[in-house]
Amino acid sequence: MSAGTLTRRAAILAGFGGAGALIWNVNNLTLNPSFTRVYQTVEDWTRISQRALQRTGGLAPEYTEADISPTFKPNGTYDPGGDEYNAHVAQNFVNWRLKIDGLVSHPLSLSLADLHRLPARTQITKHDCVEGWTAIGKWTGVQLGLLLKAAGLAPNARYAVFHCADNLTGEPSKGGEQSPGQYYESVDLIDAFHPQTLIAYALNGKSLGVPHGAPLRLRVERQLGYKQAKYVERIEITDSFKHIAGGFGGYWEDRGYEWYAGI
Numbered sequence: 001m002s003a004g005t006l007t008r009r010a011a012i013l014a015g016f017g018g019a020g021a022l023i024w025n026v027n028n029l030t031l032n033p034s035f036t037r038v039y040q041t042v043e044d045w046t047r048i049s050q051r052a053l054q055r056t057g058g059l060a061p062e063y064t065e066a067d068i069s070p071t072f073k074p075n076g077t078y079d080p081g082g083d084e085y086n087a088h089v090a091q092n093f094v095n096w097r098l099k100i101d102g103l104v105s106h107p108l109s110l111s112l113a114d115l116h117r118l119p120a121r122t123q124i125t126k127h128d129c130v131e132g133w134t135a136i137g138k139w140t141g142v143q144l145g146l147l148l149k150a151a152g153l154a155p156n157a158r159y160a161v162f163h164c165a166d167n168l169t170g171e172p173s174k175g176g177e178q179s180p181g182q183y184y185e186s187v188d189l190i191d192a193f194h195p196q197t198l199i200a201y202a203l204n205g206k207s208l209g210v211p212h213g214a215p216l217r218l219r220v221e222r223q224l225g226y227k228q229a230k231y232v233e234r235i236e237i238t239d240s241f242k243h244i245a246g247g248f249g250g251y252w253e254d255r256g257y258e259w260y261a262g263i
């Protein structure tokens, strides 16, 4: 990532205690010395993500607007349904919160409005599903690494686990009947801090629709489709995922798929 991919509105991450509210106001930046430290979080983050990139072998290919697929096939869960999720849909997700907790010093609970105030990254990438189809889409969201930096990882943090709102009952196309389970996924900190790893809120310039994971989903561009967790409501920072569900780090991993699904 270059500094140029950040929006001109510099973001300020503040209020680390308590609810961990995210506050931004670029005008106050120069006026109020208490914001200086927070501004440094963004500066710092740029440096960290550039280093991570050097260490981890580069970016997934990015494409142009002309390459965007006319239709992006939804897959797996199309609609989590249920009273709770349906209520969020009806309220346009204003009460949706993305929680970041576990091995962090400052647990966060972020609204969509909070996320929209942070620097955005947009990338046009190819999604690659194990079922043998691909689609090119333009994703916009907040870099996961920036959020994790704000949450402050404990020294023993190793994984980010994404908890989703949908219960999936398997897909015949992925090898027959599978047992139902809450969808979840996980990545290590190298992928978590990779500059193209986003908590995305938009596809092709529009708020994510329900079929594609509204209101928030993961994009982790150097891995296959099933890693791209939709309907994300909680990110748990852990030192292991053995204690979660089947213990293999994801819904499909628990049903025999590889945990590292490199493309």
Ligand SMILES: Nc1nc2c(c(=O)[nH]1)N[C@H]1C(S)=C(S)[C@@H](COP(=O)(O)O)O[C@H]1N2
Residues within 6 Å of the ligand: 072, 073, 074, 075, 076, 077, 128, 129, 130, 164, 165, 166, 168, 183, 184, 211, 212, 213, 225, 226, 227, 228, 229, 230, 231
């Ligand atoms: N929560 C959740 N995330 C999910 C799935 C799912 O069923 N539930 N399916 C996965 C699979 S296999 C693919 S290919 C992509 C599909 O993303 P799309 O529906 O936006 O095409 O989402 C992934 N993330």
Ligand SMILES: [Mo]
Residues within 6 Å of the ligand: 075, 128, 129, 130, 131, 225, 226
């Ligand atoms: Mo997939």
